[in-house]
Amino acid sequence: MYLSPRLPVTGLTPTAPHLQTSSAGDPQGGNAFVVDFTGFNGPLDLLLALLRDEQVDIYDIPVARVCEQFLSRMHELQLNEAAEYLEMAARLIRIKAQMLLPRKEGSDDWEDPRAELVRRLLEYQQMREVVDVLERLGEDRRSRFARTYMGQPAAPPPAPLALSLGDLLVAVDRVLRAARRPTIHEVIPRALDVDGAMQLVRSILALRARMRLREIIRDDSEPWEVLSALLGLLELAKRTEVHLTQPRPFADVEIRRELAGEAA
Amino acid sequence: MNSLAKLLEAALFASPRPIATEELAALDPEASPAGLASALDELREHYDVDGHGVELVEVAGGWQVLTRPEYTEAIERAQMAVRPTKLSPAALETLAIIAYRQPIGRAEVAEIRGVDVGAVIKSLHERGLIDVVGRAEGLGRPLLYGTTRMFLEQFALRHLGELPRVDELAIALRKNGEEPVMAADLVEAAGVAAEAAAAPSAAPEAVVEGAPGA
């Protein structure tokens, strides 16, 4: 019997007459969301259809013949571009080649190159059986209506939430523990003493008109002392109390008292 | 009908979806489980014996009143209700694999079907028929899918155990090398399996190991 490509391989079961009607419709009939141009649900489906047409023993597939027909059906159905079919074609060709390799006489460990394909075909076929069952069950259910009236007793409200602050805090706890080491900054109060540095400069400049940075920053000064001195000087310069000059790069900074600052 | 049966009828008529047995029990805090069961029996029998256009059906761990199939055509013709759309063959294949192999990842489904299933899985998920039930170990920790309560509802299954067991399927009965399986037999065998599954199975045990609760 010639199997029309429109009919699914297992669509002719006596217990599920609706299968025939369902798949005999328009080309995309029932394909609610996947457009299948061929009527076949993939290369395994096509292959099974071919095997059925050929009436072969599934455990002894004449690979050369089936491969040839698979390729010609691919061509017929214009599937030459479909990756999934191409992959199957390649697999068939490889198996065909492996079948031609000479076998060692009398060795038991010859592995039939078709075994994996047979396993997949049987697995797929098994799934098709389940599809038949589901299709029949679904059809039965679809032939009954549930209540659709949603008026009077309003649709049941969503179940209330059982929440407690305890739950939320446990969650906070988990978040804090899971977070990659919470960055907690160690803040030392008054780490910088900008005001102190400014006072120091002012008191020196009260005695003489100019001074050098080296006088307030020594080699063994702590980083915070250096930073405090720099920030203090910049602040004083901004307030035009001092004038800063550096004769050349890396030279000592000269600090001069400004007249405007004196006036202020 | 006794008053509990009437109360159950009222509640079941009001609900568009199956009502779980525990929820039915909550309708009357004084009703015993036995009382509830016998009231449900009474209601079901009433619909069956008395001749009604509706019937009481056990589905997805609960109960639902549904119209009888013989009236569907007339109701649809008169445009009073619309049947839900059918699933495509591709969707059904994917759903079948997920139902039997859950929890299962997308790649594994694609492997069995021999085609990519990304779009189909997305659509089944949108329809509420499958859901993410976990993540696999290993590279990329792929999502694992399982069927939902809605799946049971749409196929009017009480639980996953109502699906035929894998060893009940025709293909599983043939052992490699025992006798030649003609490719043509596969189809007929499938029909037998479907019929066997239709009859109340003798051992409706869990089909699916590690299946998530419905």
Added chain:
Amino acid sequence: MNSLAKLLEAALFASPRPIATEELAALDPEASPAGLASALDELREHYDVDGHGVELVEVAGGWQVLTRPEYTEAIERAQMAVRPTKLSPAALETLAIIAYRQPIGRAEVAEIRGVDVGAVIKSLHERGLIDVVGRAEGLGRPLLYGTTRMFLEQFALRHLGELPRVDELAIALRKNGEEPVMAADLVEAAGVAAEAAAAPSAAPEAVVEGAPGA
């Protein structure tokens, strides 16, 4: 009941709205107006005399099957008694982050939790616990989320200031060092009512994770 009455019952059950008498006639082209009227009478009488939880009501020039008023209270009560849903641990964590860092964008929440939070945020939003409170500056102007009034109600808080301060929690964590801090400690440390701490929920189990309504 005669077969027309059964058909009418099925149609009235399946229809989302009242059905006018002329529309009912379309169900069976062979039925006479008198036959239709008597079938409707039979259905009504059946519901009334036989003792049913539903009744046939004539409304707005049409017919409808409705649950009897005496059962609506029990049905509503049962719906209230439905076991409250718990939030999944994932949802609670996300909620906690949003509560403490609001306004906050999805990406930032995901950054803290180390996983994508799209589905969880959607679910919290559907439950009315969080809402969009603005948009961030910068690329794509992502939505910013904050907690809602419903959030305060659910946790019986008068205002957000009643939440334990997170820096207190952080310090508590730091003090305890390696030792895991139990929620009870946190609650105590934060000076929250013992009532909240007493909630038997220290071991949150996997519940609905961003699941649509139960």
